Amino acid sequence: MATSIAKSCLQSFLKIVNSTLGLVGIAMILYGLWLIRVWERDMKDSPFHDFTSSPPWLMYAFLGAGAALCVIMCVGHLAASVANGCCLSFYMMIIFLLLLLETGIAADILLNRDWEEDLPYDPTGRFNHFKDFVKSNLETFKWIGFLIILTQGLSILAAMVLRSLGPNKDDSDDEYSQARLPLIKNGVQPPPYVGTNK
Numbered sequence: 001m002a003t004s005i006a007k008s009c010l011q012s013f014l015k016i017v018n019s020t021l022g023l024v025g026i027a028m029i030l031y032g033l034w035l036i037r038v039w040e041r042d043m044k045d046s047p048f049h050d051f052t053s054s055p056p057w058l059m060y061a062f063l064g065a066g067a068a069l070c071v072i073m074c075v076g077h078l079a080a081s082v083a084n085g086c087c088l089s090f091y092m093m094i095i096f097l098l099l100l101l102e103t104g105i106a107a108d109i110l111l112n113r114d115w116e117e118d119l120p121y122d123p124t125g126r127f128n129h130f131k132d133f134v135k136s137n138l139e140t141f142k143w144i145g146f147l148i149i150l151t152q153g154l155s156i157l158a159a160m161v162l163r164s165l166g167p168n169k170d171d172s173d174d175e176y177s178q179a180r181l182p183l184i185k186n187g188v189q190p191p192p193y194v195g196t197n198k
Contacts, residue, residue: 007165011080014158018076020151025069032062039124057120058127072098076155080162088163095156102149 036059072094079087109115119127134141 003165007083007162010158010162010165011083014080014155014162015077017151017155017158018073018080020147021069021076021155022073024148025066025073028062028066028069030066032059032066035059035062035124035126038126042124056122056124056126058122058124058130076159079159083162083165085163085166088159092156092159092163095152095159099149099152099156 035056039056039059072091075087075094076091079091108118112118122128
């Protein structure tokens with residue numbers, strides 16, 4: 001009884017923590033859509049051939065990262081609802097890979113002084129606006145980054161504990177347990193011919 005209550009609480013906790021990742025993903029998608037709207041407005045004011053040198057990668061980066069976080073949120077909600085070991089392991093692997101990617105990007109920004117040269121040219125100029133906005137609100141962005149990392153760590157921890165508690169079992173399954181059949185029958189096959197003894 002206590003195990004089922006703990007499992008239910010952990011499932012709810014994982015869903016709540018996972019919703020935070022979903023909110024970050026939705027915010028990134030909305031910012032990417034806003035960037036597209038601003039870029040289209042700027043395109044009307046200037047000729048089209050000015051912006052054909054390279055695609056506006058910043059918009060697509062925000063849209064892609066936000067969509068990826070929303071998909072990860074859906075996988076996390078599914079894994080929390082099912083509480084299956086395989087689903088939870090897959091979810092933990094995705095979150096771990098996301099943490100590795102974030103760590104690699106942060107290490108490149110902190111250790112490489114010319115990290116901006118690694119990125120393609122942004123014809124819209126929105127990258128410089130975004131960089132200036134982050135610099136002017138650096139403390140807030142540090143706390144947002146810390147919250148995202150903490151959320152991902154807590155989701156891995158909750159998924160690990162939920163996985164260790166085992167799969168869901170209903171009380172009705174114990175009363176009416178069905179006989180299990182082997183995947184491959186180990187019975188003796190009859191010979192292909194019939195022999196007679198004389």
